[in-house]
Amino acid sequence: MSSVGLILVTSAVVMAIVLVIIGYVLGSRFSYTNKLSSKNSKHYEEVAEKGRQQLEATIAEHVTFLQNDLRMTVSGMNGYMKEELGRTLQDEMKRYDISLAEMRKAAAAVVTQSQHRTEQQYKELKDQLAKSLMDEKQRRVHQLEENMTDIVSYYIQAAVGKRLELREQIPFIVADLQAEKASIIEDIKYGA
Amino acid sequence: MVPEQTVTLRLPSSIMGINEVNQALREIDLIEDQAMQRRIYQAEISSSTAGVLSVSNSLSELAASNGLDLDDGAMRSKLKGILGDVKKHAPVIHVGLARESTNAELMPIVDWMRSNLHPNTLLHVGLQPDIIGGCTIRTPNRYYDFSLKRHFETARIALLTKIKAL
Numbered sequence: 109m110s111s112v113g114l115i116l117v118t119s120a121v122v123m124a125i126v127l128v129i130i131g132y133v134l135g136s137r138f139s140y141t142n143k144l145s146s147k148n149s150k151h152y153e154e155v156a157e158k159g160r161q162q163l164e165a166t167i168a169e170h171v172t173f174l175q176n177d178l179r180m181t182v183s184g185m186n187g188y189m190k191e192e193l194g195r196t197l198q199d200e201m202k203r204y205d206i207s208l209a210e211m212r213k214a215a216a217a218v219v220t221q222s223q224h225r226t227e228q229q230y231k232e233l234k235d236q237l238a239k240s241l242m243d244e245k246q247r248r249v250h251q252l253e254e255n256m257t258d259i260v261s262y263y264i265q266a267a268v269g270k271r272l273e274l275r276e277q278i279p280f281i282v283a284d285l286q287a288e289k290a291s292i293i294e295d296i297k298y299g300a
Numbered sequence: 301m302v303p304e305q306t307v308t309l310r311l312p313s314s315i316m317g318i319n320e321v322n323q324a325l326r327e328i329d330l331i332e333d334q335a336m337q338r339r340i341y342q343a344e345i346s347s348s349t350a351g352v353l354s355v356s357n358s359l360s361e362l363a364a365s366n367g368l369d370l371d372d373g374a375m376r377s378k379l380k381g382i383l384g385d386v387k388k389h390a391p392v393i394h395v396g397l398a399r400e401s402t403n404a405e406l407m408p409i410v411d412w413m414r415s416n417l418h419p420n421t422l423l424h425v426g427l428q429p430d431i432i433g434g435c436t437i438r439t440p441n442r443y444y445d446f447s448l449k450r451h452f453e454t455a456r457i458a459l460l461t462k463i464k465a466l
Contacts, residue, residue, distance in 0.1 A: 253460055257452050260459070264448070265398075265432050272433040272448075274397065274405040281435055282412050284446035288437075293417055295439040296391040 115181055122177070126170050134163060308419060309382045312361035313407040316423045320358055321387050327359045328380045331370060390420035396428035396436035398447075409435075 137159045252259070285292070315321060355363075355370060362368075368375045393413060395406075406423065413421040428436060431447035438444075 249464065252463065253456075256456050256459060257449060260452050261430065261432050261449050264452075265429070272398065274399075274401045277433055277435075278405075278408045281409060281446055284434070284444070285409075285412060285416075285437070288444050289416055291442065292393075292437070292439055292444070295442045296393075296418055296421075 115184065119177060119181055123174060126174070130163075130166065130170070133166070137163075309362075309379075309386060310365045311386070311414065311420055312358060312365050313410050314358035314361055314403060316403060316406060316410050316425075318387065318392065318422055318424065321383055321390075321422065323356070324359050324362060325380060325383050325387070327356055328370075328376055328383070331355065332373070332376060335371075335373060335376075386420050386422075390422050391418050391439070392422045392424055393417075394424045394426060394436075394438035396426050396431060396438070396447075398427075398429055398431050398433055398435075400427065401425070 315324060359370070363370050363375075363379070366379070368379055370376055370379075395409065406425065410421070410423055413423070428447075431445075431449045432452075433448035434446045434451070436443065436445050436447055
């Protein structure tokens with residue numbers, strides 16, 4: 109941007125110098141003409157005419173010069189701007205690519221971390237569930253152990269309780285009595 | 301301690317416990333009353349009804365198994381005395397069963413006890429439905445569990461081993 113400013117300033121200075129020169133030439137011409145008017149108005153008119161023509165030619169020359177200069181300046185500025193914009197765009201694109209790559213990397217890291225955390229949580233949950241299941245199994249086995257006799261008794265009583273005839277149990281009862289006979293006799297004889 | 305009885309009495313299986321003994325004693329008293337009435341009103345009682353006394357089967361068995369004549373007042377008195385002794389001194393064994401049972405079902409147990417423990421053993425039968433089967437025996441100071449429930453307790457370890465192996 110500093111180069112563009114320099115070109116503009118240079119152009120403005122050139123135009124100012126041209127205008128000063130034009131003013132000076134015209135001023136000197138007019139003052140000279142006034143001095144001669146009194147002597148020879150005809151000659152004056154010719155000179156004035158020449159001067160006017162020269163002035164117009166000079167002005168046209170300088171206008172053309174200025175037009176060319178401006179055209180070149182504009183063309184140069186266009187090229188410069190195009191170049192600058194292209195470079196800037198490329199820089200921005202590079203920066204954008206870098207940012208995008210960093211963001212992609214960060215996103216990948218976050219996804220990886222999240223995946224790792226999820227896997228860890230899954231593992232913890234799985235372990236916890238397995239532990240809970242084991243605890244529950246142990247609890248139920250313990251409960252079953254505690255109440256095993258009642259459960260089996262209840263089941264057998266419900267299943268065959270009414271079908272258990274005392275007559276059929278007599279041999280077993282007598283066998284048990286026989287096994288405890290001495291103890292029973294001892295208690296009967298020397299008990300209360 | 302059970303004192304030795306001077307006169308041994310053979311109790312039939314139909315007389316199992318104190319209740320039957322009491323019933324026999326009441327019957328003997330009744331027979332005694334009837335005999336007394338017969339003596340008082342001897343002239344009015346016809347000869348056809350003189351020897352008829354209403355006696356339960358258990359008392360008849362008791363008299364028969366001990367060779368006693370219930371028509372004889374002295375023997376009735378002796379039987380009453382012996383039964384009184386039995387009531388006071390015979391060992392009473394409490395038997396717990398899972399369900400109600402008849403005397404016929406209990407006879408083998410009574411017979412075994414009277415032939416192996418004491419000839420005048422009396423039974424007191426109670427209900428214990430939770431034992432499922434078998435019986436429990438309670439003597440004056442001891443308790444014997446011959447129930448199925450106790451057998452299940454004994455076999456519990458084997459069952460647990462099987463369950464844990466599942």
